[in-house]
Amino acid sequence: MTALLVAGALLLVIIAAAFAIGSSTIPLDRVWHLLQHPDGSNESYIVGGMRFTRVIIGLAVGCALAVAGAVMQAVTRNPLADPGLLGVTSGGSLAVVLGAGFLGMTSPSAQFALCAVGSLTAAAVVFLIGTRGTGSASPMRLVLAGIAFSAATGGVISAVLLLKPRAFDAFRFWDVGSLTRMDVPLPLVVVPVLIGLLLVLTIARGLTDLSLGDDVAAALGTPVARTRVVALIALTLLCAAATAAAGPISFVGLVVPLVCAWIMGPHRGWIIALCAVAGPILVLSADVVGRVVARPGELAVGLLIAFVGAPVLLVMVLRLSGARR
Numbered sequence: 001m002t003a004l005l006v007a008g009a010l011l012l013v014i015i016a017a018a019f020a021i022g023s024s025t026i027p028l029d030r031v032w033h034l035l036q037h038p039d040g041s042n043e044s045y046i047v048g049g050m051r052f053t054r055v056i057i058g059l060a061v062g063c064a065l066a067v068a069g070a071v072m073q074a075v076t077r078n079p080l081a082d083p084g085l086l087g088v089t090s091g092g093s094l095a096v097v098l099g100a101g102f103l104g105m106t107s108p109s110a111q112f113a114l115c116a117v118g119s120l121t122a123a124a125v126v127f128l129i130g131t132r133g134t135g136s137a138s139p140m141r142l143v144l145a146g147i148a149f150s151a152a153t154g155g156v157i158s159a160v161l162l163l164k165p166r167a168f169d170a171f172r173f174w175d176v177g178s179l180t181r182m183d184v185p186l187p188l189v190v191v192p193v194l195i196g197l198l199l200v201l202t203i204a205r206g207l208t209d210l211s212l213g214d215d216v217a218a219a220l221g222t223p224v225a226r227t228r229v230v231a232l233i234a235l236t237l238l239c240a241a242a243t244a245a246a247g248p249i250s251f252v253g254l255v256v257p258l259v260c261a262w263i264m265g266p267h268r269g270w271i272i273a274l275c276a277v278a279g280p281i282l283v284l285s286a287d288v289v290g291r292v293v294a295r296p297g298e299l300a301v302g303l304l305i306a307f308v309g310a311p312v313l314l315v316m317v318l319r320l321s322g323a324r325r
Contacts, residue, residue: 177302
């Protein structure tokens with residue numbers, strides 16, 4: 001509980017910084033006034049339009065990716081699993097590229113629909129391969145199937161981008177991972193994330209049991225098949241919304257659940273709760289830093305998180321290796 005309160009307070013500070021800091025710094029009292037009383041000025045547009053949209057998208061994307069990673073790690077019983085490991089992100093990316101290249105679908109609503117279809121298809125294919133012949137999902141088979149699927153989709157994406165310049169133009173800005181898209185309808189991002197979070201909360205106890213193994217979960221009374229189906233639907237909604245809004249941002253769904261599990265212990269419900277707060281902290285912090293270090297331009301969120309996430313992941317892997325000796 002203490003960790004949640006501290007994380008919540010830190011998130012409020014980061015949100016305030018995200019409104020105040022950018023190519024132009026605006027005092028917090030002025031920010032608060034403009035949010036309550038927009039006056040049509042340039043500062044009012046920056047605060048109430050651009051930065052408000054970026055904060056909401058950052059909150060939704062960070063929460064979605066971190067919670068999706070926590071769910072994925074429970075389902076696969078692999079502490080190094082993330083949405084990209086099972087091909088969920090690559091499936092959404094492939095669908096976006098195919099839609100842009102062959103159907104001219106580049107609007108935010110179309111990209112969300114494509115991401116949802118691609119993510120769901122990828123997750124279903126990987127789970128079918130991982131459970132084929134055994135009736136239960138082997139973590140190792142799921143990981144191998146996800147890696148193979150991601151490699152295959154990566155090859156298809158590269159081929160389409162070479163053959164279809166229009167798809168490349170639509171994909172290159174989206175692929176780096178950024179919160180700068182102002183054409184994304186906020187309900188299209190927020191509503192699926194909220195639904196996905198509600199679904200995850202309904203199976204939080206089942207995820208804790210599932211992380212102990214299918215047999216143990218069944219012995220504890222958890223409906224294993226239903227829990228996996230609900231988890232699959234929740235992952236699809238969370239990943240599709242986040243990927244459509246900001247592109248395939250890596251490391252959030254991997255590093256944040258690892259750190260939260262280290263802080264909160266094995267109970268998946270508490271891990272998910274902390275992930276829902278810590279994910280936005282990471283994404284919005286990266287967004288603020290990206291505005292400062294490259295003024296008057298900015299660095300994309302996905303690039304900064306990759307710079308930070310790689311060494312953090314290395315440290316966590318070393319900790320896990322040391323704990324198992």
